[in-house]
Amino acid sequence: MKKIYLDHAATTRTRPEAIEAMLPYLNNFYGNAASIYELGRQSKKAIETAREKIAGLFNVQPKEIFFTSSGTEADNWAIKGLAYANQKKGKHIITSKIEHHAVLHSCQFLEKNGFEVTYLPVNSDGLISIADLEKAIRKDTVLISIMFANNEVGTIQPVSEIAKLADRYNIIFHTDAVQVVGNLEIDANKLSLDAMSISAHKFGGPKGVGALYLRDGIKIENLLHGGSQERDLRAGTQNVAGIVAMAKALELAINDLKNHQHKLTLLRDRAILEIPKITKGIKLNGHREKRLAGNINFSFPKISGDSLLMMLDMKGIAASSGSACSALSIEPSHVLLAMGLDRQMAKNAIRFTFGDENTDEDLDYLLAVLREIFSNTNIL
Amino acid sequence: MKKKVMIGMSGGVDSSVAAALLKEQGYDVVGVTMQIWQDGKKEENGSCCSLSAVDDARRVADKLEIPYYVLDFKESFEQKVINYFTEEYLKGRTPNPCIACNRYIKFDDFLKRALEMGMDYIATGHYASVVKKDDRYLLKRSASLNxxxxxxxxxxxxxxxxxxxxxxxxxxxxxxxxIAAKLGLGVATKPDSQDICFVSNHDYAGFIEKQTGVPNQHGNFIDKDGKILGRHKGIYHYTIGQRKGLGIATGKPIFVSRINAEKNEIVLGDEKDILSNSLIAGDLNFIAVDKLLEPTKATAKIRYGAKEVAVTIFPRGKDEVEVVFDQPQRAVTNGQSIVFYQNEIVLGGGIIK
Known part of the structure; x- marks a missing residue:
C-alpha cells in the first residue's frame, strides 16, 4: 500500500545530514560539555558552534540562544520564567485563545498562582486584532505571548505589529515560533522579538531538542534548577548531538527556504482548489493567504474527524484531526472553536500539512482516496 | 476480497480474544475502543472508559498486528446513556444503562460509523450468537450458559x-x-468487569447527584396505609425489593415495594407486597418474530441476573404486552428490562412499566 505522510506540522523526517552531524557526538565525542578535559571541551565547542550558527540564522547574538529539551519547554520557560522574573512590574499577561497548550496551560498555571491572564479572541480566519491587543494592555501587563503561526490552521499573526506595540508600551513580547521556523524567514532582531520558542523536529532536526531565543538584558527565572549550564539559566547536561543536529537542520532548512515555500505553496493552493470539489459542504479553516505554505485544514461534512482520519490511515495517508497533542482526548479543537466553528464542524476538521518530499502524485492520491470515501452510500 | 470487521475493544479479555478469533478466521480486522465517558481528569483503573483500558486494548491490537483506533462517542453516550440513567432514577425507576448503551451506542452509532467507513460488519466480545434462519436473523444463547x-x-x-x-x-x-494466555495477551488474567462502567464503587446515588446537581431530596418512608415509617435519602438511592440500607427496624424483614417519585415517597412492605403475578412491558423489540400477534408461552428474565421463569405474553395493542407469570415473582422493578426466550432463542423483550 502507498504510504503518504501529510502531517509535517506534527513532526518531520530527520534530515540525513542532521543524523550524520549528530553521530560523532553519540559515538566518539561523548564528553560532557561541562567537563574541562579535551573530551568535554570538544562537546562544549560543538555546542557553541551550533549556538553561533543558529544565532546567525535568526540574526541575533549567540548569547541570546538557550538550548532546551523541546518547544514545550521553551514555551513553559518563557511564560513562567518571564512572568516570575518581572512580576515587580505587574502580574498581568496577554495571550490568545488559539495558542498551543504549552502556552495556554502555562498561563493557566500562572493564573492559579496569582497572575491574571487575558486571552485575546480571534476572528473567523484565526487572526487576533491589534486593536484588541492594545485595548487589553494595562499598566501591570508584564508579558505578551502570541504565536507566530498557528499549528492547526496555519494562520500567520501580525507579529511585527505586535512587537512594535509591545515595544511602545515597554512590554516583553514572546512568540511561539515552533511551526514557523523552517517555513518562514525570521529575523528576530528586525522583527524586534524579545523571546521566541523553537523546536528542532519541526524542521528536520531530531526530537528532544529545542531552543529559546531571549533578547539580551531581559530577566528570566530558571525553569530547571541545578548545574550552571546555559549561562546558569537552564540546568541539565546539554544534548550535544541533538543541538548539533538542530543547527545543521536549521541551516539546511533556511538555505532551501525559497524552494520549500514555492513547492509547498503550489501543493497547498492546488489542494485548496480541488478538495472542496469532492463533496458539498467542505469548508477551509484558517486564512486563505496568511497561512503557512504547507498547511491545509478542512471541515468535512457528515463525517467526524476521527472516522475520517482512521479511513485515511487505512489507505496509508497520515494526517491529523486537531493537534496531535489532543489526539487522545478527542475534544473539539479549542482553536477552531475560538474561530467560531460549532462543535460538530470543529470535530469534523482534518489538517494536512505538506513537506518537501510530497509530490503532486501524493496530492492526486489524497484526492482519489477522499473521493472514494465520500462516494460510500452509507454516508448520509 | 476479505470482509472487513470493526471490533469494539474494551481492553478486557473477551473482546481481545474475539479480535484474535476474527483475525484467525480470515477477516480484515480493525480494532476500535469507543471513548464514551471520562469522569473529569481522574482515571479509574479497570473501568471500560479509562486510559488504562485504551492502553490494554492498544497493546492487544499491536500483538495481534491489527490496526487500532480510538473513536469518540462521548456526546452520544452522555445523551443516550448517562442522561437516560440519571433521569430514570430521578423518576423512581431503575434503569439498565448497559442495555441503552448496546441499543444506542454499540449497535447503532458504532455500527453506523463502521458502515460509513466501508466496513462489512461490527463485532463485540459478547457471549451470544447470531444465526440466520430463512430470511430472519435470530439471537441465540451462547454455548457458555453461565x-x-x-x-x-x-x-x-x-x-x-x-x-x-x-x-x-x-x-x-x-x-x-x-486462548488469551496462549496468544500471550497480557489481559488473559484481567478480572471480569462487574459494575456499570461509568460509576465507581457502586455509588450510583453519588454519581446521580454529581451529574445532575440534584438538590438533597430527603423524603418519607411510608407503609401501604400511608403511615410514616422514617426518612429516606432521596428516591434514587433505592430500588424495588431492596432490603438493606433502609435504616428502619420493624422486627420483621421489610422491603422497598413502591417508589412514588411525584410525592417523593417510598412505600415499604413485607415479602408479600413485593410479589407480582404479572407486569406490563413497553418499548418492545421482537427478534424471532416481527410482532407478537397472540398469547405466547415463553420463559423470561426480569433482570440481568434473574432466574428464568415461565410466562405467558399477552399482546396489548401498540407496543405493549402483559406478561403473566406461572408463579408470582419477587421485586418486579420498573425501568428494568424483561427478556423473553423460547429455548435457545431470544424471542424479544421490553422495558417494565
Missing amino acids: KDQTYPLYTLTQEQLAHTIFPLASYEKTKVRE
Missing part, C-alpha cells in the same frame, strides 16, 4: 444483527482465558 450475555442484547434489530458478529458465540469463558 456467561450468556443475550439479555442486554434483546433490542437488536434485523438490520443490526445482519451486520454483527459475536466471535465468542461457541466459547466458554475458561477457554477464552486459555
Whole structure:
C-alpha cells in the first residue's frame, strides 16, 4: 500500500545530514560539555558552534540562544520564567485563545498562582486584532505571548505589529515560533522579538531538542534548577548531538527556504482548489493567504474527524484531526472553536500539512482516496 | 476480497480474544475502543472508559498486528446513556444503562460509523450468537450458559444483527482465558468487569447527584396505609425489593415495594407486597418474530441476573404486552428490562412499566 505522510506540522523526517552531524557526538565525542578535559571541551565547542550558527540564522547574538529539551519547554520557560522574573512590574499577561497548550496551560498555571491572564479572541480566519491587543494592555501587563503561526490552521499573526506595540508600551513580547521556523524567514532582531520558542523536529532536526531565543538584558527565572549550564539559566547536561543536529537542520532548512515555500505553496493552493470539489459542504479553516505554505485544514461534512482520519490511515495517508497533542482526548479543537466553528464542524476538521518530499502524485492520491470515501452510500 | 470487521475493544479479555478469533478466521480486522465517558481528569483503573483500558486494548491490537483506533462517542453516550440513567432514577425507576448503551451506542452509532467507513460488519466480545434462519436473523444463547450475555442484547434489530458478529458465540469463558494466555495477551488474567462502567464503587446515588446537581431530596418512608415509617435519602438511592440500607427496624424483614417519585415517597412492605403475578412491558423489540400477534408461552428474565421463569405474553395493542407469570415473582422493578426466550432463542423483550 502507498504510504503518504501529510502531517509535517506534527513532526518531520530527520534530515540525513542532521543524523550524520549528530553521530560523532553519540559515538566518539561523548564528553560532557561541562567537563574541562579535551573530551568535554570538544562537546562544549560543538555546542557553541551550533549556538553561533543558529544565532546567525535568526540574526541575533549567540548569547541570546538557550538550548532546551523541546518547544514545550521553551514555551513553559518563557511564560513562567518571564512572568516570575518581572512580576515587580505587574502580574498581568496577554495571550490568545488559539495558542498551543504549552502556552495556554502555562498561563493557566500562572493564573492559579496569582497572575491574571487575558486571552485575546480571534476572528473567523484565526487572526487576533491589534486593536484588541492594545485595548487589553494595562499598566501591570508584564508579558505578551502570541504565536507566530498557528499549528492547526496555519494562520500567520501580525507579529511585527505586535512587537512594535509591545515595544511602545515597554512590554516583553514572546512568540511561539515552533511551526514557523523552517517555513518562514525570521529575523528576530528586525522583527524586534524579545523571546521566541523553537523546536528542532519541526524542521528536520531530531526530537528532544529545542531552543529559546531571549533578547539580551531581559530577566528570566530558571525553569530547571541545578548545574550552571546555559549561562546558569537552564540546568541539565546539554544534548550535544541533538543541538548539533538542530543547527545543521536549521541551516539546511533556511538555505532551501525559497524552494520549500514555492513547492509547498503550489501543493497547498492546488489542494485548496480541488478538495472542496469532492463533496458539498467542505469548508477551509484558517486564512486563505496568511497561512503557512504547507498547511491545509478542512471541515468535512457528515463525517467526524476521527472516522475520517482512521479511513485515511487505512489507505496509508497520515494526517491529523486537531493537534496531535489532543489526539487522545478527542475534544473539539479549542482553536477552531475560538474561530467560531460549532462543535460538530470543529470535530469534523482534518489538517494536512505538506513537506518537501510530497509530490503532486501524493496530492492526486489524497484526492482519489477522499473521493472514494465520500462516494460510500452509507454516508448520509 | 476479505470482509472487513470493526471490533469494539474494551481492553478486557473477551473482546481481545474475539479480535484474535476474527483475525484467525480470515477477516480484515480493525480494532476500535469507543471513548464514551471520562469522569473529569481522574482515571479509574479497570473501568471500560479509562486510559488504562485504551492502553490494554492498544497493546492487544499491536500483538495481534491489527490496526487500532480510538473513536469518540462521548456526546452520544452522555445523551443516550448517562442522561437516560440519571433521569430514570430521578423518576423512581431503575434503569439498565448497559442495555441503552448496546441499543444506542454499540449497535447503532458504532455500527453506523463502521458502515460509513466501508466496513462489512461490527463485532463485540459478547457471549451470544447470531444465526440466520430463512430470511430472519435470530439471537441465540451462547454455548457458555453461565456467561450468556443475550439479555442486554434483546433490542437488536434485523438490520443490526445482519451486520454483527459475536466471535465468542461457541466459547466458554475458561477457554477464552486459555486462548488469551496462549496468544500471550497480557489481559488473559484481567478480572471480569462487574459494575456499570461509568460509576465507581457502586455509588450510583453519588454519581446521580454529581451529574445532575440534584438538590438533597430527603423524603418519607411510608407503609401501604400511608403511615410514616422514617426518612429516606432521596428516591434514587433505592430500588424495588431492596432490603438493606433502609435504616428502619420493624422486627420483621421489610422491603422497598413502591417508589412514588411525584410525592417523593417510598412505600415499604413485607415479602408479600413485593410479589407480582404479572407486569406490563413497553418499548418492545421482537427478534424471532416481527410482532407478537397472540398469547405466547415463553420463559423470561426480569433482570440481568434473574432466574428464568415461565410466562405467558399477552399482546396489548401498540407496543405493549402483559406478561403473566406461572408463579408470582419477587421485586418486579420498573425501568428494568424483561427478556423473553423460547429455548435457545431470544424471542424479544421490553422495558417494565
